[in-house]
Amino acid sequence: MKFKTQKIAYWFFLSALGLLALQIIYGFIMGFAHMGMDGLHDIIPFNTARAVHTNLLVCWLLLGFMGSAYYIIPEESQNELYSPKLAIIQLVSFLAVGVTAVIAYHLNWWEGRKFLEIPRPLDYLVVVNVLAFLFNILMTLFTGKKQTTTALVLAMGLLFAALLYLPGMIWFDSQTLDSFYRWYVVHLWVEGVWELIMGGILAFLLIKITGVDREVIEKWLYVIVGLTFLSGILGTGHHYYYIGAPSYWLWIGGIFSALEPLAFLAMALFAINMYRKGEKKHPNKTALNWTLGAAITSFVGAGLLGAAHTLPNVNLYTHGTLVTAMHGHMAFWGAYAMIVLAIIAYAMPNLTGRKLYNNNMTMYAFWLSNIGMIGMTVAFGVAGVAQVYMERIMGVDFMETQKEIQPHFLVLVLCATGFCAGIILYIINFLQYGKPSDEALVSE
Amino acid sequence: MLTKSQAKLFFLAGTVIFSVLFLGLSIDTHLNRVGEQTHEENITEGVIAGKHLWEENNCMGCHTIMGEGAYYAPELTKVVERRGVPYIKGVLMSPTPWGEHTSGRKMVAYGFSDEEANNLVEYLTWIGNIDLNGFPAKPQYKVEKNN
């Protein structure tokens, strides 16, 4: 690392991995419930498990993004972080809000809106928290020596993500309008501004790992985020087909969301080409694996598996089935989980001065988690397609269909075990690095 | 070849143009279309109270409605048509977890009062009458169970 305050990132990464572990536990609870084993129903009913699982996912990814920003922005703008103290306060309060929400979900206190379950009073605390984070990052960036494209795109993604949170907080009497604006948050996050964050982190990693000229990488970064917004904004329409919104969304959503995979394809081609072009071979192969892995897996999970059910005539049958869960897992994993794990794998040796990469453990962590996730995606997919044919086309009752597809959840849980083993190895490797140290400062 | 400043222009122009288009369409949907398509005039006090109950208990954490939510329990958009009011009130007012003796997959035992159950039924009835552009599709076949 080049600046002392980059060390703050470590605490964000540590917290993120902790929440990831907890998220997985609740995933297993749901996997077993789908198999017919819901022994925990009285303490943790399915809706609690689900809210915890998805909210912890969003929380750890946000912590990962914040950690990435605290690592990247000082280095890119050549400036110490504006206020390390504020960063710590912000981390602790973020965790406090997250833990309170998780407890609240066990006590039937929530908003009951998919992905935005956080109870309203806590929403305001999230807003304050994110404002503190943005203030810290933007002050660092704009009092720094340089405002690079990479840093600007990253900061812009974070800023827009905060702004888009607001429409999700308005109450509507109409379920249709409620849902309409909920997608301003959920869709425009994952298929809009979060792609800027991902693009920013990816560009930073590629610059560092491949040594390709910054100007070339940043030019393509603009093209990618351009494609993102060109397709992704109107692509929101793919959530407006069947919720009581006008039918013009079938056309608009269909056409533009079908273009969305282009941004992910561009990201994958970009990463592979930069890797091929790069002369400098960075020794940290583990970080390289995760970086290229994120670019490729996001194209498969978000691009291809998203496109598979995005046309209105297909979505009419797959809407709200396990097909959606199939896509949701691989998309979140490939695009956002993997890019966070990539930046952690890259940053840890620099923060601690130890080089615990390229060993068997990091290799198994990468392959077990990825192969496990591919297996999980297939299990969800097979269950989902069977559900669509039985329930939606043949007219078999919902619960009877669920009985028939139960065995696929055994496959899900087995693959999830492999996935989980990979994550455990990743976390052990992370812990072996120990705490960040000033001795790891380099001047370059 | 494309230069960096051209790429930047592509990004900025695309963002502005498509954001404006999207906001315009959102306004049209919100102000001119949704009211009619969802029969907004039928959103009674009961429907609103039902929506509050729906959210406070996170029913969407097990069920989908209009195709949104979780994949653990039945789609409820057309439940009033499918099951009728007495059945639904039975589910909602049940003091023991519904499903325990049917599918084995359990619902939370809410034990709602008669009034609460009526509100939820009103909410579900309103949902069931929205014009959803053809969702849920009518199954193309009707299979019969052999045992």
Ligand code: HEM
């Ligand atoms: C990294 C990017 C992406 C992530 C993290 C992601 C994640 C998700 C998640 C979690 C859902 C379920 C949402 C809900 O029902 O509340 C969803 C739905 C959906 N996604 Fe994506 N997605 C991504 C990209 C894409 C892309 C690029 C496409 C299209 C090409 C797409 C098409 C869809 C469609 C059509 C649905 C609706 C499914 C339904 O009707 O039930 N997604 N996505």
Ligand code: HEM
């Ligand atoms: C051990 C691993 C895991 C298991 C067993 C698991 C299982 C599940 C199950 C059963 C559901 C609920 C589906 C339903 O509503 O019926 C779910 C939802 C979800 N999980 Fe996981 N999960 C695991 C890990 C993950 C990971 C690592 C991610 C992200 C990278 C993730 C992201 C999601 C998302 C986004 C949803 C919501 C999907 C939707 O609404 O369409 N899960 N998970």
Ligand SMILES: [Fe+2]
């Ligand atoms: Fe979407």
